[in-house]
Amino acid sequence: MSQGLRERKKAETRAALADAALALADEHGPDRVTVEAIAEAAGVSPRTFFNYFSTKDEAILGVVRLDQSPLRDDLVSRPANEAPLDALRAAFVASVERLQDDPDRWVRRRRLVQQHPHLAVRWAAHTADLEHDMVVEIAARLGLDPDRDTYPGVVVGAAMAAVRVAMAVWQARSDRSLAELFDEVFGQLSAGLTPP
Amino acid sequence: MSQGLRERKKAETRAALADAALALADEHGPDRVTVEAIAEAAGVSPRTFFNYFSTKDEAILGVVRLDQSPLRDDLVSRPANEAPLDALRAAFVASVERLQDDPDRWVRRRRLVQQHPHLAVRWAAHTADLEHDMVVEIAARLGLDPDRDTYPGVVVGAAMAAVRVAMAVWQARSDRSLAELFDEVFGQLSAGLTPP
Numbered sequence: 250m251s252q253g254l255r256e257r258k259k260a261e262t263r264a265a266l267a268d269a270a271l272a273l274a275d276e277h278g279p280d281r282v283t284v285e286a287i288a289e290a291a292g293v294s295p296r297t298f299f300n301y302f303s304t305k306d307e308a309i310l311g312v313v314r315l316d317q318s319p320l321r322d323d324l325v326s327r328p329a330n331e332a333p334l335d336a337l338r339a340a341f342v343a344s345v346e347r348l349q350d351d352p353d354r355w356v357r358r359r360r361l362v363q364q365h366p367h368l369a370v371r372w373a374a375h376t377a378d379l380e381h382d383m384v385v386e387i388a389a390r391l392g393l394d395p396d397r398d399t400y401p402g403v404v405v406g407a408a409m410a411a412v413r414v415a416m417a418v419w420q421a422r423s424d425r426s427l428a429e430l431f432d433e434v435f436g437q438l439s440a441g442l443t444p445p
Numbered sequence: 446m447s448q449g450l451r452e453r454k455k456a457e458t459r460a461a462l463a464d465a466a467l468a469l470a471d472e473h474g475p476d477r478v479t480v481e482a483i484a485e486a487a488g489v490s491p492r493t494f495f496n497y498f499s500t501k502d503e504a505i506l507g508v509v510r511l512d513q514s515p516l517r518d519d520l521v522s523r524p525a526n527e528a529p530l531d532a533l534r535a536a537f538v539a540s541v542e543r544l545q546d547d548p549d550r551w552v553r554r555r556r557l558v559q560q561h562p563h564l565a566v567r568w569a570a571h572t573a574d575l576e577h578d579m580v581v582e583i584a585a586r587l588g589l590d591p592d593r594d595t596y597p598g599v600v601v602g603a604a605m606a607a608v609r610v611a612m613a614v615w616q617a618r619s620d621r622s623l624a625e626l627f628d629e630v631f632g633q634l635s636a637g638l639t640p641p
Contacts, residue, residue, distance in 0.1 A: 332639070370566055373569060396614070398641075399629050399633065403606060404633070407634065410605070418598070438637065440637060442635065445594075
């Protein structure tokens with residue numbers, strides 16, 4: 250099997266497991282879902298399940314390892330000399346476009362997270378890991394220390410806040426596209442947050 | 446009793462309950478603390494406890510109602526024509542100065558939150574409530590809609606991210622003061638996040 254084909258098959262198996270986990274959690278409640286049931290629904294063995302996810306909660310949330318995160322890949326692939334805020338914006342735009350391929354999955358996952366505190370804790374931990382990983386990447390680009398210099402954390406934290414606001418406003422009103430809202434919120438950041 | 450004296454006595458009782466709750470949670474673990482024990486340690490009745498906090502977890506975290514939040518008061522008291530980012534900065538600086546009056550309390554509370562997921566969930570909910578309240582206040586100042594306009598959420602979210610980074614870097618290194626780090630992170634926001 251070629252490298253590319255193998256990678257594609259792995260991504261398909263991961264997606265099948267995450268979809269099965271989400272569907273089962275939605276139907277029976279996350280507490281009543283087992284790894285065995287998820288594996289069976291995806292047509293693989295429980296042993297194979299653990300090649301992709303460490304726990305059923307990770308599968309339900311579709312939490313991938315950071316080194317397999319598409320958002321991270323999008324950020325790493327941006328030109329080295331691009332302004333950090335522009336690189337972050339491009340990565341988030343690509344990530345949100347993928348999400349819009351299947352908005353229903355996003356809505357169901359979000360509902361589960363809101364209803365089950367232990368999933369909310371796991372999700373918050375994943376978001377924090379992802380944020381830290383982006384801080385490390387931005388720091389590396391600038392030759393800064395991710396833990397002892399402020400800039401990488403501030404630019405990533407502000408970008409993530411802007412993305413959260415754009416998504417929330419997009420959910421609240423149908424008269425504005427997500428692309429337009431992304432333009433607006435990142436424009437506010439690059440204009441130094443002067444009031445409109 | 447005068448209005449001012451009554452308010453001061455209420456603040457003292459609230460602080461005594463929160464201190465007792467934190468000390469007991471630290472000593473016995475939050476799961477083994479009861480409202481009765483907290484009330485007894487603070488020298489009030491359980492009934493009085495519930496005038497100040499709805500649950501023992503709220504007392505352990507010192508979570509006050511939003512309309513009693515000092516951070517909110519600091520923000521509301523800023524001049525109406527001040528730039529939102531400057532008003533937020535001033536409110537956060539005042540809040541952090543209060544926290545530095547008793548850094549030990551902050552450290553103990555932070556450790557409990559890190560060790561007990563249900564406290565982390567409660568704390569995250571409180572932070573989200575506080576953030577939303579600040580968004581509502583900034584929106585009111587500008588005549589914007591807090592849920593349908595992006596600017597209030599972006600400026601508050603970016604400011605909160607900057608504060609988190611300043612505090613984390615301050616914990617990681619002793620050679621820089623918190624005041625200096627606040628100057629730096631808010632400077633980065635007002636400069637449009639151009640790299641240093």
